[in-house]
Amino acid sequence: MTTTLITGASRSLGLETTRRLIDAGHTVYAGMRDPSTGDAARALGAHVLQLDVTDTASVESAVAQLPALDVLVNNAGILGTARDVDALDADAMTAVLDTNVVGIVRVTQAALPLLRRSSNPVVVNVASGVGWPRFLSTEGTDEFPILAVPYAASKxxxxxxxxxYAKNLPTIRVNASDPGYTATDFNRHTGHQTVTEGTDATVALATLGPDGPTGEFHNRAGRIEF
Structure with a gap:
């Protein structure tokens, strides 16, 4: 049985990833800041854990409740409040980086002892094409119109x-996924992809075997070349 932890699993991409991995046979622990919002995850058969990626004590408590861990999906993230430079200040930048970047480090570091005991350990970090300079600077892409600095920099x-992480952990498959422009609360459901399409890359990377790639960035079409 594959044991999986997904952060930010109460809704949208995290909840759909939870559903799909349960359907694939995983035992899923759904981490979320407020477990009272976890009814949808519970209905799918997930084990709901209180997990705030910005709180080290919360992260350590959640990981301590896991019986084992084979797959870690670092999905939790925030868009932030600064949509352009005029709205940007240091506090806005720090808040996004703390959740989207440092949060991944908090969870991954806490999970490493369990992952190292797995026979097929996998980590998937949910990134975004908004963090890819080529997409941001190419007219006609979904990412080009984005002006927000914190979210793009964090991804x-x-x-x-x-x-x-992939270079440091050669026995663990560590990859990043790009959900693409998916209809979620982040974009007021304006995205042209469904949440199922938006989780294709994450689910594919979460179900890799020991011979799968590592240190790569994938969208639903496959690897995005560096």
Whole structure:
């Protein structure tokens, strides 16, 4: 049995990833800041855990409740309040980085002892094409119109930390996924992809075997070349 922890699992991409991995036979622990919002995850058969990625004590408590861990999906993230430079200040930047980047480090570091005991350990960091400079700077892409600095910078950092974790952990498959422009609360459901399409890359990477790739960035079409 594959035991999986998903952060930010109460809704949208996290909840759909929970559903799909349960359907694939995983025992899923659904981490979320407020367990009272976890009824949908419970209805799917997930084990709901209180897990706030910005709180080290919360992360350590959640990981301590896991009997084992084979797959970690670092999905939790926030868009932030600064949509352009005029709204940007240091506090807005720090809040996004703390959740989207440092949060991944908190959870991954806490989970490493369990992952190292697994026969097929996998980590998937949910990034975004908004963190990919080529997409941001190419007219006609979904990402080009985005002006927000914190979110884009945080997702660029997620891609880079994924590569570095993969180099440091050669026995663990560590990859980043790009959900693409998916209809979620983040974009007021304006995205042109469904949440199922938006989780294709994450689910594919979460179900890798020991011979799968590591240190890569994938969308639903496959690897995004560096």
């Amino acid at each position: 660029a950092a997620v891609i880079t930390l994924t590569v570095q």
